[in-house]
Structure formats: structure tokens, C-alpha cells
Amino acid sequence: MTQSPSLHQRRRAPSAAELAGIPWLSQLSDAERALAVPELQISEALPGDLVCRVGRPVTYWFGVVDGLLKMSGENVDGQTLTFAGLPPGGWFGEGTVLKRETYRYNVATLRKSLVAGLPVETFHRLLDQSIGFNRFVMNQLNERLGQFIAAREIDRMNNPDLRVARNLAALFNPVLYPGVGQVLRITQQELAYLVGLSRQRVNEALATLEKQGLIRVEYGGLRVLDLEGLRTSRT
Secondary structure, three states: OOOOOOOOOOOEOOOHHHHHOOHHHHHOOHHHHHHHHHHOEEEEEOOOOEEEOOOOEOOEEEEEEEOOEEEEEEOOOOOEEEEEEEOOOOEEOHHHHHHOOEOOOEEEEOOOEEEEEEEHHHHHHHHHHOHHHHHHHHHHHHHHHHHHHHHHHHHOOOOHHHHHHHHHHHHOOOOOOOOOOOEEOOOHHHHHHHHOOOHHHHHHHHHHHHHOOOEEEEOOEEEEOOHHHHHHOOO
16 A cells, blocks of 8 residues: 655645745845745644654744644553644744754644744744844744643643633743734634543533633634733632
8 A cells, every 4th residue: 555645745836825824924024034934844744643743853933823632642551742832923942942852752643734934944044144033933932831830720620611712722822922913713622632521511611601702612713802811710
């Protein structure tokens, strides 16, 4: 049986529309953009594809152009821990790229997605040359730290409604995921994978949050009505 092409083998140059959706490109000068754009690659990732795998050496800094990914790892008992959902506009793994380490987490696609990659060497060249790029990466690291601290708090929550609310708030982070806007295209099953609850329980939580005026469930996705409420609600 013929083996399907790997994610790396499916890579191609990005289109103009795809480039327009990469948030850090606008922070570069014309010369810096001329350095970065020819090095960018896009791959069409299928559901279940591993973009990053534990123990593999880092080769690219990755971003989500379209679709939905999940960053996860395992604890000492072998249980899977979800660190973050990665919706459109999100770039991730900059800490691993900075240190040129092997991955300590897996990143898998939950649905068919478009994933962009910038080679590690180009990433470091931009760090050496571009103030705008440095600011973007520093903001990413700062927001990511806050996100992971919040994730530890979420793991300790016994209230499923609050777990769903906090996870949704993380997915609507405008700094980390500028491509989301006010509407996130996500199914209840995908959200259940990210939150670690059953689809039925997620559905109940969404109904509660909708009654509270925090979100609105729409066809094929969710609209946030009160982001601060999702972040701070205690009921």
C-alpha cells in the first residue's frame, strides 16, 4: 500500500491571503519581510497529524493559519494533559525554538488545518535583526506564561462550567490568537477534547454560559459576548 505524503512532504509556499493572516509579518520592515517570506512554508495537516512530537528536534516555528490544534503531554502516570488549544492566528513553540531543544510536548490536529512554519535559523536571524519581531516574541512568551499558569488553575477546578468558561477564554485570547476574533469555529466534540470533559457535559456548560450572557452558540461555532466574564466568572 502506498504511504501518504508526510506533513513535511506536503509543504508549499503560502498564498498572499495566507501571508496576510500571519500576525508578526506586519511588525517587520520591508527588508526583514523579504528575508522571512521566502522561507515560510504551509502544510495541509490532516486530522490526527502530529505537527510536533515529544523528543523530536525542533526545525520550525509553527503557526495555525486555519483549523484547530491541541498541545498536550503526559504526566508521570501516563495520563494525557492538555496544555492549550491552538486556533487560527496562533504561533507556538517559541521557547523550544529559542533554546533549540527537542519537543517536550505533542501538537496534533483536531481537524483538517493549515499550518505555517518558519525555519529555526530564519527565526534566529530575525531575532538578531528585528526589533519588531523581538517585541512580538516577547509578548508571546509573556502571554503564554500567563496562559499556562491559568491552565494549572483550571486543572484544579471541580466545576465543569468554570472549566469550559476558562478554556474558552484562553481560546479567545486576542494576543495569542488574533485570527479568532469574536467567533471561534469549533464543535462541541472538539471543545470536549480540549477541556477533558464529555461532549454532553460540555453541551450543558455551554447552555449555562449562554444563559449568563457570556457566549452565544451559533451554527458551526461560538461567539464570545463577554470575554472578561469568561475569565472571571465564579458561578
